[in-house]
Amino acid sequence: MxxxxxxxxxxxxxxxxxxxxxxxxxxxxxxxxxxxxxxxxxxxxxxxxxxxxxxxxxxxxxxxxxxxxxxxxxxxxxxxxxxxxxxxxxxxxxxxxxxxxxxxxxxxxxxxxxxxxxxxxxxxxxxxxxxxxxxxxxxxxxxxxxxxxxxxxxxxxxxxSQYDIDPPADGLTHALSPSLVHTLTLAPLGPDSMAELVRHARGGSAPADWVDECVRASAGSPLLLRALLEDLRNTDTEGLAHADAGALPDTCAALYPGAYPAAVSWWLDSAGPATTEVARALAALEDGGGWGDGAGWGDGLGSDARGGAAGRGEGDARGGASSRGDRGVGDVRRGAPGRGDGDAGGGVGSGGDEAGGDAGRGAAGRGDRAGGGARRGAVGRGDRTGGDTWGGASSRGDRGVGDARRGAAGLRERGGVDARRGVTVWGGRIGGPTRRGAVGRGDRTGGLVADAALLARTADADPARVTGWLTAMTRLGLLRPDPDGRPRYAHPLLRDAILGGWPAARRQAAHQRAAEAMRHRGDGAEAVAGQLLRSAPVDRAWATGVLLDAADLAVRDDRGEDAVAFLRRALDEPMSPGRRTVVLTELGSLEYATVRSTAGIQRLTEALKLPGPPQDRVRAAVALGTVLARRGEARVAIDVLRDLQDEHLTGHPDLVRTVHTASALLSDHDQGVRQDMYRWLRETAERSPALVGTAGQALLVRYESTAGLTSAESAMRRVRALLAEPAEPLSEAFLLGTAAAVAQWADQLDEAERLVCRGLAGQRASLLHPMHQALLNVRLDIATARGAYAELTELPELAELLADSGASGPTEGGSESANARAHAIIALVETGRTEEATRLADDFDLQHTHDCWEVNRFLYARGVLRAATDDPAGALDDFLECGRRQTARDVLSPVVTPWRAASAECHLTLGRPGEALALAEEELHLATVWHTPRVLGRALRVLAMATGGRRGLELAERAVRMLREGTEGAAGPAEGDGAGEETPDGRAAVAPGTEPAETELIPALIAQGRLLTAAGERTRARDALREAAERAERLGAVRMRSMAEEALREGGARRTATAMTGPESLTDAERRIAALAAQGRTNTEIAGLLHLARRTVETHLTSAYRKLGIRRRSQLPTALTPGAAQPSS
Structure with missing residues (x-):
């Protein structure tokens, strides 16, 4: 005890x-x-x-x-x-x-x-x-x-004696001479004394963090501290000495028997109803997201019972630029709608470091009798208001006694400066504490006044009294300034206790008044909407606009959950049926995209039923169709679009074309539906191309490309012609995404990347669209084609997937992530992280995933993983299943997944050259139709490996030459090798303008090196294999480098583990010559300094350039730095 x-x-x-x-x-x-x-x-x-x-x-x-x-x-x-x-x-x-x-x-x-x-x-x-x-x-x-x-x-x-919102009655000694009464004013206990009381209650030492929590929650009041310790003692079954030393709870519901909230309630009752209302309004503002613009009460949004969040303000009452029609919150004085980014025209500042001054917790007072009792620092008070002081620590009379350690200050009512503590008073308002007696900072005082005005409007109180109350409560310790100087309750538990017992209706009304006040002073949309989230419906048009503006800002900042909260709340406010259709469409899209909630489907279905402009109905139908298709209900999705067309799109041929295009794209999620849709699309395009539009024709080009019916050159020519035609607004996204996919297959990677960026820029994050995911898929394809494996894993869609690796099973509609998962697996395999790739593959539940083309990509990627981990039989099963699925969809071309080439390699590993040769020849036939270096070089490489001997070596050399030099290396095929088939237009050349296929050149060099080794040409073999290793190292392709080094060891090469590229790969002679060249020496100067022939210097520099991956002398200083990034060749 x-x-x-x-x-x-x-x-x-x-x-x-x-x-x-x-x-x-x-x-x-x-x-x-x-x-x-x-x-x-x-x-x-x-x-x-x-x-x-x-x-x-x-x-x-x-x-x-x-x-x-x-x-x-x-x-x-x-x-x-x-x-x-x-x-x-x-x-x-x-x-x-x-x-x-x-x-x-x-x-x-x-x-x-x-x-x-x-x-x-x-x-x-x-x-x-x-x-x-x-x-x-x-x-x-x-x-x-x-x-x-x-x-x-x-x-x-x-x-x-405490500062309350209602002016106090006269004190007992109001009519008496100060000389008759000796008045003592008690200041709140300091933190050291409060900490000592906590330790005394525990009977000894206590963790410092836990003690500090108790001190802050009791706000310098022994009354609150005793009540808190009583609750903690009864809550902890082991006694207070074994209480949790980590932190106090944030809610009074965790305290028993409730002495602490009862003490806070008694404190509020003592202060009166007006003060209670202000105290609760302050707690509500703090709990609801802050004061508005610049308040700094959190960058995010607080939680809301409706699943929403309270806002952070960002606006400019001076600017008033509207970002969403007439839904701005700008300068109400000029009537200008808008939302800016900045401050509220000076209306919001930050309070002082102590939120309005600190008299050292000592006695404070006003009046002409201040200064009496200098021995103990007492202060006088002559205004005779009977206890109306800022900090509740005032004294009256000329013989006051204060706390000698805290040095109380006497302050006159009209303002003044305490020369010892630097507390400045401006007409009854105290500015922040300053150093060495300096006058308080004006910007802090202005911020306090602005905060007090908002709080006063929220609580329907006198702003002047609220300003004084904020300062007084800060001095008492009940409030503490946040980093921006705004007043906050000293502890969340204290705030929760003050909010306890406040009827919901009055709390909602306070939030509504706060929203109106913040809107009136020009705060940003999110700040105002944060208060509306916690209010009852306002039933005013301005509330709808504010909430929609806030949702728009949240979407731009990629805060989907916040946007969902704002849009849900906006539905409680009045709006026209057309506007409600738009809001429901955006809300349904965000609910599905953000939390995968089935509520999104209900919102989109409701949006379709409401009357509205045809364009908005089409957007709602496309969004709903996208959700249904991702859930494996492609037929239902197409029925939704068909019903819309039949009932509401008469007289809108452009919208009908958009619906047809969307239906064709969504049919990719179902094999049977896809065949029917593309059969109709092709027949209609033959009769009347205008009925399918440019986007529909682009889809046909894509279909023919994957079906092996056209060449890359022809496909790009047609796609570029379609891009040059005027685009319909709702169909442009389909055209850009389709064109980007074709360009990527044609190895026009820069053009494909530009189309992807253009397409994504036109997408609204708050609106589900099938082309959004398609564009992201093309972006992944481009990165994989370039071999940018490190960049690939840093893309948002893959970074999140890799971070969640290890979760059990797919989520609802998990097949939509199959393509991203496939790219991640390949990137991990190529960079030597096969264990991570295995975990990622095992996480995908293939048995419970609906049929989708992206599953084929996953099967191919898992086959690559199994082949890399010495499981050729399992890899072959995956490749063949991928091929079976693709063939059933009329996807025959190797531009999508080269499953035939991969299967042929597995057959060779398993000792089945006959099966491998058949697949390789079929691959070459289809590659010749498409006719780009990538697919042709890969097909020639695999055919070379399957053929072997001198003929195989010739095919491998042709593959290397074609992949290395593009069109310049496209020599005519030798007679009878099956590689000389012409394309439908009679050409035998490779498609011009394609980018080097580094990821295919490296395995081609390895194949060439192995065949050269088998033919006894070890010197040439080592050159090819070393080049392959160097290129693989430069690319970061660990697996391919290991394959090249293994082939080098098999060919008798030594020191294959040394670095192939970078500064570490240079010989001593190469390093000396490169260093002199980097200093600006000419080749002749270097030769003279080192006593070498000029030709020798040039040879060493050429070798150094190749190892460093550079082409110009000016790049030497950077390239020679250890750890410097090596440019690709």
Whole structure:
């Protein structure tokens, strides 16, 4: 058990009371008034003084006033004097007649009764909470104060003195001369003393973090601290000594039996209803996301019961640029709609570092009597308002006693500066504390005034009083400034306790008033919407606009969940059916894309049923179709689009074409539907191309490309012609995405990348569209084609997938991530991270995934993984299954997945050259139709490996030459090798303008090296294999480099583990010559310095350039730096 709680920071006050008691015992009494804020320990000090007086032989008369008895005449006096028969006689007398003077009647008889008690023994009269005393008792006590100086009586009274929103009533001593009463003002306990009380309650030491939490939650109030420790002691079954040392709970629901929230409720009741409303409004603002623009109460949004979030403001009351029609929140004075990014025109600043000044927790006061009692730093107060002080730590009179360690400051009502602490007062408002007596910063004061204005509007209170209250509560310790100077409650538990018991309707009304105030002063849309999230429906058009603007900003910042919250709340406000269709479409799209909620389908279905412009209905139908197709319901998706066309698109041929194009694209998710859709599309295009539009014709080009019916050159010519035609707004995305895919297959990677960027720029993140995922897929294909494996894994769609690797099974509609997963697996395999690739492949539940073309990509990638991990039989199964699925979809060309080439390699590994040769020849036939270096070079390489011998070596050399040089290396095929088939237009050349296929050149070099080794040409073999290793190292392709090094070792090469590229790969001679060249030396100068022939210098430099991957002398200084990125050749 702990001993009695120590009385801290009250030594000076107790010493003074002891001295006054000794003086009273000599026959010279004097009244002492103890003032302080609620919970600062007035009663504890009074009891300590009473105990000391009783120990010294004084008789103690006690009375405790309460608000319930303020209407009972003489209730306080009767508590004091209710001793003996004399009192009974006085108490039973009838009340005095009106106008009876104080020296006659009951007043006089009660005074004589007190004198008789004093004649028996020295008295200490202790009156607690005298501000609750009844009127008659107050008059009697005032008269007693005037007469007590010749009696052995010490009169000690406590009185609440705290800044409240409602101006306080006059204090007991309001009409008395300051010389008659000795007033002491009690400051809140400092953090060190509060920490000592916590440790005392624990019976010893306590973790510093936990102690600090308790101190902040109690806000310098012993009352709150005792209640908190009681709850913690009862909540912890092991006792307070074993309480969790990590952190206090943030909600009072975790406390038992609830002494702490009860104490906070009592504190609020003592402050009055107006102060309670302001305190709760402040807690609501803090809980609801902040003060608005620049408030700095969090970059994100707080949680909301409806699944939403409260906003962070960003706006400019001066600008007023609207970003969404007429839904701006801009400068209401000019009526300009808008939302900007900046401040609120100076209306919002930041409060001081202590949110309005700090008098050192000591006594503060106003008036012409300030400065008395310099020995202890007491302050005077002459305005006689009876306790209206900023910090609740004021004193009245010229003999005040404060805390000598805290040095209280005397402040005049009209403003001034405390030269010791630098506290500045501007017309009753205190600015932030400054150093060495400097005047407070004006920007902080302006911020405090702006915050107070918003809070006052929210609580429907006087802004001037709210400003003072914020400063006072900061000085008390109830509030603390955040980094931007805004007032916050000292601890979340304190804020939660203040919000407790507030009816929901009043809380919602406060949030609505806050939203209106923030909108009025020009705050940004998200700041205003953050308050609307917590209010009841406003039923005003401006609320709808604000919420939609906030959703738009959240979408731009990639905060989908926040946008969902704003849009859900916007549906509670009035809007036209057409506008509601748009909102429902965006909300449904975001709900599905963000949280995969089936509610998104319901929103989109509802949007389709509402009347609205045909364009909006088409957008809703396309979004709904996208969701359904991703869930494996492609037939239902196409039925939705068909029904819309039949019922609502009559007279809109452009929209009909868009619906047809969307249906064709979504049919890729179902094999049977796809065949029917493309058959109809092809037949319609033959009869009347205008009926399918440019996007539909582009889809036909894509279909023919994958079916092996056209060449790359012809496909690109047709696609470019379609891109040159005027595009229909809703169909342009389909055209760009399709053209990008064809360009990527044709190895026009730069052009494909430009089309992808253009297509993604036209997409709205808040609107589901089938082409969005298609464009992302093309972006992945481009990166893989370039061999940019490191960049590939950093793309958002793959980075998230890799971060979640290890989760069990796919999510709903998981096949939509199959293509991304396939690219990730290939990138991991090529960079030597096969274990990660295996985990990623195992995470995908192929059995419970609906049929989709992306599954084919996954099968191919898993085959690559199995082949790389010495499982050729398993890899062959995956490749053949991929091929079977693709063939069933009429996808025959190797531009999608070269499953035939991969299967042929597996057959060779398994010792089946006949099967490998058949597949390789079929691959070459289809590659010749498409006719790009990538597919032709790959087909020739595999055919070379399957053929072997001198003929195989010739095919491998042709593959290397074609892949290395493009069209320049496209020599005519030798007679009878099956590689000389012409394309349908009679050409035998490779498609011009294609990019080098580095990822295919490396395996071609390895195949050439192996065949050269088999033919006995080891020198040429080593050259080819070393080049392959160097290119693989430069590309970051660990697997291919390992294959090249293995082939080198098999061919008898030594030191194959050394670096092939980069500064580390240079020989000593190459390094010396390259270093001199990097210094600006010419070849002739270098030759002279090193005594070498100029030709030798040139040979070494050429070799250094190749190893460093550079082409110009000016690149040498950077390339020679260890760890520098090596440019690709």
């Amino acid at each position: 702990c001993g009695p709680e120590p009385l801290l920071e009250r030594e000076d006050a107790l010493e003074l009371l002891v001295a006054e008691a000794a003086r009273a015992r000599t026959g010279t009494g004097r009244p002492v008034l103890l003032r302080g804020a609620t919970g600062t320990g007035r009663t504890a000090l009074l009891e300590a003084a009473a105990e000391h007086a009783a120990a010294e032989g004084m008789r103690v008369l006690r009375a405790r006033c309460s608000p319930e008895h303020t209407a009972v005449p003489f209730d306080t006096v009767f508590q004091l004097l209710a001793h003996g028969p004399e009192f009974d006689a006085v108490a039973e007398e009838a009340p005095d007649a009106p106008g009876t003077p104080p020296h006659r009647g009951r007043f006089a008889r009660l005074w004589r009764l007190l004198c008789s008690y004093a004649a028996e023994a020295p008295l200490m009269v202790a009156v607690d909470d005298v501000h609750f005393a009844d009127v008659c008792s107050r008059r009697w006590l005032v008269e007693t104060v005037r007469r007590i100086d010749r009696l052995p009586v010490l009169l000690v009274m406590t009185e609440r």
